[in-house]
Amino acid sequence: MAVQMIFPNYAVADIGRATAFYEALGFARNPQFSDDATSCMVVSDQVAIMLLEHAKFDGFLTGDQRRAPRGMLENALAMLLGSRDEVDALGAAGTAGGGTLSKPIRDDEWGMYGGQLTDPDGHIIDFFFMEAPQG
Structure with a gap:
């Protein structure tokens, strides 16, 4: 497949x-x-x-399937970006476009730099940049 x-x-x-x-x-x-x-x-x-x-x-x-009510998270989209600048730009664009920065942009313990946006309907977008491993 x-x-x-x-x-x-x-x-x-x-x-x-x-x-x-x-x-x-x-x-x-x-x-x-x-x-x-x-x-x-x-x-x-x-x-x-x-x-x-x-x-x-x-x-x-179909059948008895129902959409989750607002506030009930079903999934989160995660996006790997190409640079720290792209992370900063996406965070700024998302808040300017009506979203909420639900996790601040920062470095984390996994070596990633990123944050989390919540769109106007409550959908979660994690976005981050990660340096290629040295080795």
């Missing part, structure tokens, strides 16, 4: 607000896979975040 792409799907209350936040992070909206209730936000050639308003998201659920 060879996975070609990964599409995390996020339920959002307001597609315009959510799209603006992810555009502030530097991700582009792919209009081919977007509509008035969905935004396909291209992160890289292999990853695109699907933002779906609640009713649209719920349409993908």
Whole structure:
């Protein structure tokens, strides 16, 4: 099996607000896979975040599956960035775009420099830079 792409799907209350936040992070909206209730936000050639308003998201659920209520974390997206400057820039863009810096940007005990953003709908994005091991 060879996975070609990964599409995390996020339920959002307001597609315009959510799209603006992810555009502030530097991700582009792919209009081919977007509509008035969905935004396909291209992160890289292999990853695109699907933002779906609640009713649209719920349409993908089956049986007794239910979307977790706000405040109940289901997953966290983690992004490895290319430099400390990119970490600082993403943190600034995320807060300017309506997100919250839920963990301050700092060095940690694992040799990573990073922080954590919470988007306007409560989704978590860990972002960090890690020096290549010397050896």
